Amino acid sequence: MACVTFFCFLPLFLTSCGARSLSKKTARDVIADLDRDAFQKESIYIDSVNQTGQRDAVAETTLHATFRFEKVDGKWVIREVRLGKRPWEKLDDILRALEQVKTEQTRKLLEQVAAAIEKYREANGALPDFKDYVSLSDTLSPKYMNPLIREDAWHNPLAASRSAPGTVRLLSAGPDGRTGTPDDIELVKTFATTR
Helix, strand or coil, X not given: CEEEEEXXXXXXXXXXXXXXXXXXXXXXXXXXXXXXXXXXXXXXXXXEEEECCCCEEEEXXXXXXXXXXXXXXXXXXXEEEEECCCCCEEHHHHHHHHHHHHHHHHHHHHHHHHHXXXXXXXXXXXXXXXXXXXXXXXXXXXXXXXXXXXXXXXXXXXXXXXXXXXXXXXXXXXXXXXXXXXXXXXXXXXXXXCC
16 A cells, blocks of 8 residues: 555635635545545545635645556556555556546637637637737737636647638647647637628
């Protein structure tokens, strides 16, 4: 059995009698309630709790986890992991699922940027002038794009270019963080022009 440190982002529910800080005990109770059959309170240790706003907190947590190893070509590799008493899960499946979630999140971010460009076009009769993604996002934020979007789900900067008149290409480098590779995530949108 191994101990693994996690950062948990917990919403803090405030009462009408005033703001309360999230205590270590409350954080542990909330985490244990995620799956009562898998997580026992005794196996959850809250290292620290930091308030990030009136309604948000971050709990750095140590949970018990079990790892299955396999020796491949003389090297030990992790094949499966189990948190608490949950079933064994293949590590490759977990990592692949996380990449799929981040890919979908990034596609949605690009759609939000495209929607902001459309709002700008409707209000101004033309597409915004920009030389790169930063100048595009500066033009769109905050009136047409709020909150400001600058990064993909992997926290890498987004890119933007004009690929043809009236057409904007939005790009994320994808999971590997390098543009020009097969995992790039791209949205090419042609906008109607009114001027």
